[in-house]
Amino acid sequence: MVSNADVIRTLERIADLLEIRGENTFKVRAYRQAAERVENLDRPLHDIAAADGGLRSVEGFGAAIAGKMAELIAEGRSSYLERLEAEIPPTLVDILALPGMGPRTVARLWRDVGITTVDELDHAARSGQLDGLPRIGARSIERIVAALDARAQRGGDPPPRRDRSALVSLAQSLRDVLAAHPAAQRVEVAGSFRRERESCGDLDLLVATDDAPVVLIAFAAVPQVEQVLARGATKSSVHIDGGFQVDCRAVAPQAFGAALQYFTGSQAHNVRLRGRALRMGLTLNEYGVFRTDDGTRVAGETEEDVYATLGLPWIPPQRREDPAEIDAAARAPVAMEV
DNA sequence: TTAGTATT
DNA sequence: CATAATACTAAA
Numbered sequence: 318m319v320s321n322a323d324v325i326r327t328l329e330r331i332a333d334l335l336e337i338r339g340e341n342t343f344k345v346r347a348y349r350q351a352a353e354r355v356e357n358l359d360r361p362l363h364d365i366a367a368a369d370g371g372l373r374s375v376e377g378f379g380a381a382i383a384g385k386m387a388e389l390i391a392e393g394r395s396s397y398l399e400r401l402e403a404e405i406p407p408t409l410v411d412i413l414a415l416p417g418m419g420p421r422t423v424a425r426l427w428r429d430v431g432i433t434t435v436d437e438l439d440h441a442a443r444s445g446q447l448d449g450l451p452r453i454g455a456r457s458i459e460r461i462v463a464a465l466d467a468r469a470q471r472g473g474d475p476p477p478r479r480d481r482s483a484l485v486s487l488a489q490s491l492r493d494v495l496a497a498h499p500a501a502q503r504v505e506v507a508g509s510f511r512r513e514r515e516s517c518g519d520l521d522l523l524v525a526t527d528d529a530p531v532v533l534i535a536f537a538a539v540p541q542v543e544q545v546l547a548r549g550a551t552k553s554s555v556h557i558d559g560g561f562q563v564d565c566r567a568v569a570p571q572a573f574g575a576a577l578q579y580f581t582g583s584q585a586h587n588v589r590l591r592g593r594a595l596r597m598g599l600t601l602n603e604y605g606v607f608r609t610d611d612g613t614r615v616a617g618e619t620e621e622d623v624y625a626t627l628g629l630p631w632i633p634p635q636r637r638e639d640p641a642e643i644d645a646a647a648r649a650p651v652a653m654e655v
Numbered sequence: 656t657t658a659g660t661a662t663t
Numbered sequence: 664c665a666t667a668a669t670a671c672t673a674a675a
Contacts, residue, residue, distance in 0.1 A: 343664085343665065346666080454673065454675095456673060456674085457674080460673090547670085548671085549670060549671050550670085551670070552671070553671095554671090579668090579669090587668085588666095588667050588668090589667090590667085595667080600667085601667080601668085602667080602668055602669065604669095
């Protein structure tokens, strides 16, 4: 029996391989989006396949994807995926999973150096085989080796997610540390933690401040920090507590609402919200809502402002996952103009 | 400045 | 035919 999880894995695998192959980003996105739609289903897909509308009734499933997934459900295999795997070494997906490794680099390592596995990459990186490749300098090789070492230490497993319950105290203590900084005016934990997901891949902290660089320097210097992954003018990423990633974003107080909205996500929610803004002649980013024509800022101080400007009631973070949520909220009478 | 990757 | 928007790093 093919489970929804199997279908999701297949769709994501197809997307990864297409991406390495350099396929049209719209096509790649279609497979990713289809996977995401399946994730949000509350029914087994094989059930839907057998019912009236069939797989085409699943949002994000057009003729091509529905056909391929129908085969997967009926036969337990996808001939399309098998053809892709014959063309593109499927072990490249493991390389793609390394942090800092994207489809362009993976494709180049394969085509130009013949690297197809993590072990081959490890050997090549340490033996100087990557030296002199365009766009891969000494720093890049260092990063690759570090990523390989980290992966090896985990026995090849992907970076583990953590249960929400196991993160509560870490989140609280980081929040307290930042809040104690004299330049920090307000601190919130955002991201999947704020959306109350049961497991989180990282922690996202947002700080309102008039002096972002100083706050970010302080953040990166917190004693529990094991490694600073990046530190810029508005954003810093670190590893804490056994390689767990924590991202910190610092914004001006008048942008706090927009930044909180952005940083809370989900990504799909942000994309839908920003698309909605565009259709209204507005543009939404983490600094506010702006008129497309003259760039005037029309909202940003609070989340409520941001949603209201887009004709929506404030949507609770827990509900910012469901693709239908924005449409549902738009139909709610409360926030529509009085 | 650009390419690539990362972030929600 | 289309595509959310932005930040950071390394390389050129």
